[in-house]
Amino acid sequence: MxxxxxxxxxxxxxxxxxxxxxxxxxxxxxxxxxxxxxxxxxxxxxxxxxxxxxxxxxxxxDLRPSTAPLAAMRIIDGTDRLLRAPTTVFRSAEVGLEAFGYNFxxxxxxxxxxxxxxxxxxxxxxxxxxxxxxxxxxxxxxxxxxxxxxxxxxxxxxxxxxxxxxxxxxxxxxSWSYPQSGLVLNFSHKRPHENISTEFHTEYGPFTQVPLPGNRSSLVWVQKPADAEPRSKLSLAELSALVEERMHSILGAVEVEETPQIWPLSxxxxxxxxxxxxxxxxxxxxxxxxxxxxxxxxxxxxxxxxxxxxxxxxxxxxxxxxxxxxxxxxxxxxxxxxxxxxxxxRSLLTDFLPVQMARAAGLQLLSVFPPLRSMVMREGVEPGRGLRAIPEAFRDRIMRKKA
Known part of the structure; x- marks a missing residue:
């Protein structure tokens, strides 16, 4: 033994x-x-x-050569709702980082x-x-x-x-479950991603493209299970055209590399x-x-x-x-x-108007208020890091006013 x-x-x-x-x-x-x-x-x-x-x-x-840096994260409201949040881009350089992280x-x-x-x-x-x-x-x-x-x-x-x-x-x-499934796949594309991850917020969940090395990206497409199953059975050509359409062709022509996998969300x-x-x-x-x-x-x-x-x-x-x-x-x-x-x-799934208003207002505030924006970015990279930066931000603000 x-x-x-x-x-x-x-x-x-x-x-x-x-x-x-x-x-x-x-x-x-x-x-x-x-x-x-x-x-x-x-x-x-x-x-x-x-x-x-x-x-x-x-x-x-040994891991670095197989990764792509996430230098920017772009959030786009892809819903058809009356109240839509503004497009928001977070850049790692704003908080002194080469990248928020790396995709493997x-x-x-x-x-x-x-x-x-x-x-x-x-x-x-x-x-x-x-x-x-x-x-x-x-x-x-x-x-x-x-x-x-x-x-x-x-x-x-x-x-x-x-x-x-x-x-x-x-x-x-x-434990709990969501009325969603994640369709997961990798794809190549004609235009460079420039190390930007783009997340479209839809009524059924996020459609998230994340950079991979070269002109390649990964995709997590959260959607209704009744939609995910038939889409996973499309030909690669049909699925490629559908992904490009949902991406609004921001990366040009898309080619899905292999049969996707489906993961129920819970x-x-x-x-x-x-x-x-x-x-x-x-x-x-x-x-x-x-x-x-x-x-x-x-x-x-x-x-x-x-x-x-x-x-x-x-x-x-x-x-x-x-x-x-x-x-x-x-x-x-x-x-x-x-x-x-x-x-x-759940804020993406709800049709409750006050929640939609709060979500749109929150993203708008992040777009126009740099101290809050910086805190959120730092907190996302490392818990506590954004909160620890608050006293320093106030000190810098006071020093600038004195100067």
Whole structure:
């Protein structure tokens, strides 16, 4: 029976990055991660804070060639409603950044992370799934599908929204669904995207183009499930023409590269993110619709917090209350982001006029009031960064008046 300081359960991006982070923090790690049977054609936009975290783990230099920077984000009201919000463009240079973040193909990102895991001396990789787990006050005992038994001082659930570890810990969840599906695809286009991401807000959800390297982009098209299914079955030529039409040809002629995937939109948040000798990260703890690039960025903040708890003093064994400490560290960030993403999505779906007015007025205010605009951009890149910038903005304003 093999024993480790930490066992990470889950074969996705969050699980692999957590294993690397904890190992480089000095802990011995078992990564229990079966190979995914279906390739993930989605892309993920990682914000500046997440990119800096990957750089600290020495992962960024190998990932950078496969990414495209997000130097600007453009929001266009694509509804036919009476009250329409103005087109708003946010530029990273306004807050002193080369880019808000970078867009990755998930498959490429996972391949590079897996390669890094194989070279990490403190990580032992088990290419299998978790069968059962027993948690007690001193350790976790994990029986794997391969028949192997592993014990650990602490166990991390990165095993998705149907987490076996979460169920074993008797942690309940609050879950909900939306009357939407996301049609996900990649496409090439004639005109350069100039590192601008464009998001059309429609009555059924956002239609979001995000740059990829070269004259290529990814698309998340949120729509009614009854529309997504037939559109996914169109020929590539028909779908290409439809995407170009919805993009108003701002990128010229479009060529969809492969059959799209459909992802039903839903949300979920666990009642606790950790307790005792276990913690939940990524989609085992929280699930978001693909709006505002929050999903994996929030998961990486989980990993940063978990590493700070478990690796603060590697000369000492992991404390029996480490999971509860992690839960307290993550609660405000996760719950506030859950509420804001849910509110944004529902504001697009509602026909309630006061909500439409508030949304249009909010975007108008961001267009004309630079201090608020700067705060929102900084807060989107890194939680707390926008709020920390407020005193500095007031000081600069006072100094300019004195001058």
């Amino acid at each position: 093999d024993h480790f300081e930490v066992a990470v359960v889950g074969g996705g991006l969050a699980g692999h990055i957590a294993a690397i982070s904890l190992a480089r923090g000095g802990r011995s790690v078992a990564l229990i991660a079966p190979t995914a049977p279906v390739p993930d054609r989605r892309t993920t936009a990682l914000m500046d804070q997440s990119v800096r975290f990957l750089d600290r783990l020495s992962l960024w230099k 193909p998930n498959a490429v990102l996972l391949d590079q992370i897996r390669l890094a895991v194989t070279g990490e001396g403190r990580v032992s990789y088990f290419d299998t799934s978790l069968d059962t787990v027993v948690l007690d006050e001193s350790r976790a005992t994990l029986l794997l599908a391969s028949g192997t038994t592993v014990t650990a001082d602490f166990v991390v659930g990165a095993d998705g929204r149907k987490s076996k570890l979460r169920e074993a810990a008797l942690i309940d969840v609050r 949300g979920m948040v666990a009642h606790r993110f950790g307790q005792g000798r276990m913690a939940l990260i990524g989609e085992a703890a929280h699930v978001f619709p693909p709006i505002g690039a929050q999903g994996l960025n929030l998961g990486l903040r989980d990993i940063m917090s978990l590493s700070s708890v478990l690796c603060e003093d590697i000369e000492k064994p992991i404390a029996a209350d480490a999971g509860s400490r992690f839960d307290r560290k993550r609660r405000a960030d996760v719950l506030s982001r859950t509420a804001s993403v849910d509110l944004l999505n």
